[in-house]
Amino acid sequence: MERTLIKDLPAKIGESVKIQGWLHTLRDQKSMQFLILRDKTGQAQVAHWKKGNLELAELVSTIGTESALTVYGKVVENPIVKLGGLEVQLENLAIENNAELPLPFEPFSDNLPEQDFRMDWRYLDLRRERNRLIFEIQTTAEQAMRDYWIEHGFIEMHSPKIMGAPSESGAELFSLGYFETTAYLAQSPQFYKQMAMAAGFEGVFEIGPVFRADPSFTSRHMTEFTGVDMEMSWVESHEDVMAFLENWLAYTYTKVKEVHDAQIKATFDVDLVVPKVPFPRMKMAEAYEILKSIGYKLPPERKGDLDPGAERALGAYVKEKFDNDYVFVTDWPFTVRPFYHMVHEDNRLLTKSFDLLGKGLEITTGAQREHRYEVLKDQALEKGLTLEPIQNYLNYFRYGCPPHGGFGFGLSRFLMVMLDLPNIREAVYLFRGPNRLQP
């Protein structure tokens, strides 16, 4: 017998069906049993008159919450039933896998186990409908991102995650034994996507894992996360990259809103608003003026950088003043940027770079890259780097590499911002952090 999805039951009234799912709750009474069965499309009530089949009634009584069941029965209309006005009258049932749960389940969401405990039992935590929804939304978002890139002639790439040398300074690297030598896990596809520019691909994107050996204990950091990266050639400045990014992101919001608007409102109490394009832009110097005007005090040692508090303050300011969740902060000092960011012709202290803040959280860093070999080499030296380990990278820029730029974007941080999730651990399938390698 073919399985019927719970959402399709209204079309099957009067028919015998097979439905499959998890036992959401069981109400076991003197003469009747009510099973609420849940599949990924919804919930339905299964009713059973015990005296009709005492053996079956006894079996039903043994089923634990969240057991996996196959249920056979007849669909009947019944206005008394609050759940959809119909029920399945139980005829037979198979317990595929009985459960005894280590944690309380929904609908008891007001005393949800604490986060770390739920991480231990993530495969059960993920059964909650709101958690599955997060990954349905992520799927829609990634599809939209890809569609937009492909529409614009971009090539999808998959760069190696095992590397022989660090890709950029700054973030700490994980090292691993590699036969007789040492290799590193990629902390960014940066060098490889630039290589694609030298290779003449003109536009590339990659959605893939990124590894950072930073012992960061915050609600927004992971040691492994999904990086969303792109790089495009023949740009005139970082403005071209920002213009692409904001349209790409607005398109992604539009698609997510089309598919999930009502669910997002119902589940996360978020009114999804497609951000207005163009996003507000402010140079770092202007950001400092704004922070000064609203009384936010940056520690003096920041010197042209922002701290998380300043980013939140700017996000709130932009929301208030421009009614936008997003803002570009541009023209960061060379001192706080990697050596490959291009500097302004008229002010070599500032880079043609940007960060994108969403609701005051940094979700993207991008820039026009320095594509002139001699200039790039000088900038590396200025940063105190040794040329030898990066010589292979520098060589990309000796044989006709076009001007180019791009960005890196954090997928889970984006979901956090879009759905107002309080912690990145709620936005990722399996969290990886300094103290979390399981499950």
Next chain:
RNA sequence: GGGGGCGUGGUGUAGUGGUCGAACAUGCGGCCCUGUCAAGGCCGAGAUCGCGGGUUCAAAUCCCGUCGCUCCCGCCA
């Protein structure tokens, strides 16, 4: 790496020197129950209060250490 907070039955909490023989909710087991719908009622099992040391007549409660978790900062996406 630095700083703050928290660790009490399976889970979530209350209790912050003696009335604690540790409470409440939920989950679990049993019994009862005109079709329930976050069902309800009754009964029961389940915690040496993270661990070690100390102060005190008396410690879940105060102090020290330690481990774990968590948030913030640093760093970043």
